[in-house]
Amino acid sequence: MPRARINGVGLYYEVNGQGPPLLLGHGFAGTARMWDTQVRPLSQRHEFITYDLRGHGQTETPPSLSQYSVDIVVEDMSQLLRLLGIKRGVIGGLSLGGYLALHFYFQHKEMVTALLLIDTGPGYRSEKGKQQWNARRIACAELLEKKGIVAFADSEYAINDYYTPRELMLTLNPIGLANVSRGVMLNPALADRLSEIDVPTLIVVGERDTGFLEATDYMHKYIRNSKKVVIANAGHGVNVDQPEVFNSTVLNFLKAIGI
Numbered sequence: 001m002p003r004a005r006i007n008g009v010g011l012y013y014e015v016n017g018q019g020p021p022l023l024l025g026h027g028f029a030g031t032a033r034m035w036d037t038q039v040r041p042l043s044q045r046h047e048f049i050t051y052d053l054r055g056h057g058q059t060e061t062p063p064s065l066s067q068y069s070v071d072i073v074v075e076d077m078s079q080l081l082r083l084l085g086i087k088r089g090v091i092g093g094l095s096l097g098g099y100l101a102l103h104f105y106f107q108h109k110e111m112v113t114a115l116l117l118i119d120t121g122p123g124y125r126s127e128k129g130k131q132q133w134n135a136r137r138i139a140c141a142e143l144l145e146k147k148g149i150v151a152f153a154d155s156e157y158a159i160n161d162y163y164t165p166r167e168l169m170l171t172l173n174p175i176g177l178a179n180v181s182r183g184v185m186l187n188p189a190l191a192d193r194l195s196e197i198d199v200p201t202l203i204v205v206g207e208r209d210t211g212f213l214e215a216t217d218y219m220h221k222y223i224r225n226s227k228k229v230v231i232a233n234a235g236h237g238v239n240v241d242q243p244e245v246f247n248s249t250v251l252n253f254l255k256a257i258g259i
Contacts, residue, residue, distance in 0.1 A: 003058065003059075004080070004083055006076055006079045006080055006083065007072065007075050007076050007079050008062070008067070009054050009059060009060040009062060009067075009076070010059065010060040011051060011052070011054065011059045011060070011076060011080060012032070012051060012052045012057060012058035012059045013032070013049065013050065013051035013052075013080055014032055014039075014049070014050050014051070015047060015048070015049050015084065016039050016042075016043035016047075016048045017042070017043025017044060017045070017046055017047055017048050018046075018047055019045050019046045019047055020045075020046055020047070020089065020090065020113070020254075020259050021046065021047045021049065021081070021084075021086045021088070021089030021090065022042060022046040022047065022048050022049065022089060022090040022092075022116075022254075023049040023050070023051075023077070023080075023081065023089055023090070023091050023092070024038070024048075024049075024050055024092050024093050024094070024097065024116065024118075025050075025051070025053065025077070025092070025093030025094070025096070025097025025098070025100055025101060026050070026052070026053065026056070026093065026094065026096075026097050026163070027093075027094045027095030027096050027097055027119075027163060027236075027237075028095060028096040028177070028180065028181070028185070029056070029152075029158065029164055029169060029172060029177055030056065030057075030094075030095075030097075030163050030164050031052050031056055031057035031058070031164065031168065031172075032050040032051055032052050032057065033057075033164075033168060034094070034163040034164065034237065034239070034240065035048075035050045035239070037239065037240065037243035037247075038239060038243065038246070038247060038250075041247040041251065042247065042250065042251070045251065045254075045255075046090075046254070047084075047086075047089075049080070049081075049084065049086075049089075051080060053073060053076075053096075053097075053180065054067075054068065054072075054073060054076060054176070054180075055068065055173065055175075055176025055177060055179055055180045056172060056173075056176060056177070056180070057172070061173040061175060061176035061179075062176075062179070063175060064179075065179050065182055065183050066183075067179070067183075068179040068180055068182070068183030068184055069183050069184060069187070070100070070103050070184055070187045071107075073100060073184055074100060074103050074104050074107050074108070077091075077100070077104055078104070078107075078108050078111065081111065086111075087111065088110070088111050088112065088113050089111065089112070089113060090112075090113055090114045090115070090116060090254065090259060091104050091105065091111070091112050091114075091115060091116070092115055092116025092117060092118060092202075093116070093117075093118065093120070094118040094119050094120065094163070094237070094238075094239065095118075095119050095120050095236065096120075096180075096184070096185065097118075097120070098116075098117040098118050098119070098120025098121075099120055099121070099122070099123070099190075100184075101115055101116070101117065101120075102115070102117070102120075102122060102190050103187075103190065105197060105199070106190065106193060106196070112199055113199060113259060114199050114200045114201065114202070114254070114257060114259060115197070115199055115200075115201040115202070116201075116202050116204070116250065116253075117201060117202070117203045117204070117216075117219060118203075118204045118205075118238060118239065119204070119205055119206060119209050119212050119216075119236050119237070119238055120212065120215070120216075121212055121215025121216065121218070121219065122189055122190040122191045122193075122194060122215065122218070122219060123187075123188065123189025123190055123191055124189050124191070125189060125191045125192065130189065134186050136157075137181045137182065137185045137186055138181075138182065138186075139157075140152070140155075140157040140178075140181045141177075141178040141179075141181040141182045142178075143155060143157065144174040144175070144177050144178040144181070145174065145175070145178045148174050149169070149170055149172055149173075149174045149177075150170060152169075152174065152177070153166055153169050153170060162235050162236045162237030162240060162241070163236075163237035163239075163240045191218065191222075194218075194219060194222035194223050195222050195223075195224065197223045197224070197225075197226075198224070198225065199225065200225050200226075200227075200253075200257045201219075201223045201225060201226040201227070202226070202227055202229070202249070202250065202253045203216050203219050203220050203223070203226055203227065203228040203229070204216075204228075204229050204231065204238055204246065204249060204250075205228070205229075205230055205231070205238065206230075206231055206233075206234030206235045206236060206237075206238035206241060206242070207230050207231065207232050207233070207234060208233070208234060208235040209234070209235050209236045209238065211236070212236070213230075216228060227253060229249050231245050231246060231249070232245075234246075
């Protein structure tokens with residue numbers, strides 16, 4: 001699969017199928033591999049695009065923290081779509097990927113036909129919540145910087161073991177992950193802007209993903225044209241835990257809104 005020079009990095013991406021474009025972003029410390037069980041069913045009806053976020057997987061890892069921010073990674077997404085000749089599409093992602101999809105919407109609304117928000121949230125509204133979140137992201141970055149990827153994989157921060165097998169996780173660059181944790185994941189929340197969203201939005205969460213049940217309730221409440229689906233017997237990686245149910249949920253939603 002190809003790699004393109006996009007926004008200053010060699011960005012790895014995959015394109016499968018034909019039809020209305022659908023881009024999904026992976027979670028923190030994940031890769032495009034987390035969508036493997038989605039490729040065949042989703043690409044039968046869609047041009048299905050996945051990629052490795054900068055600092056992850058087969059995409060390059062810039063060494064400087066200044067090369068990581070929400071704006072920078074959203075620009076990576078928009079440049080990838082333009083490279084592929086895509087003017088509008090369904091944008092979504094899981095966890096960090098879903099958070100970035102929200103940011104993409106607010107920066108490039110004209111390019112979004114619908115949103116898929118999976119095991120994710122809009123960030124904290126309260127200052128206490130923001131401070132606690134930021135402290136965890138900094139602690140995670142420091143662990144990666146000081147002790148490396150093995151220590152991270154064995155730590156409480158590696159909730160991504162739902163969607164990244166250990167052998168793959170251990171190949172990831174700890175400096176890239178640390179820079180993403182500090183540079184991309186400490187940005188302002190979007191909780192107060194959800195009522196501005198006016199495209200059809202599917203919100204999916206695993207019933208065991210207790211850290212995001214409240215966040216998905218909140219998004220469903222304030223995104224007017226949204227549908228929320230809780231998938232049984234699934235955790236933070238709902239698409240990995242229950243791929244068949246997840247795939248049919250996404251395809252039925254997109255079919256119902258004419259995409």
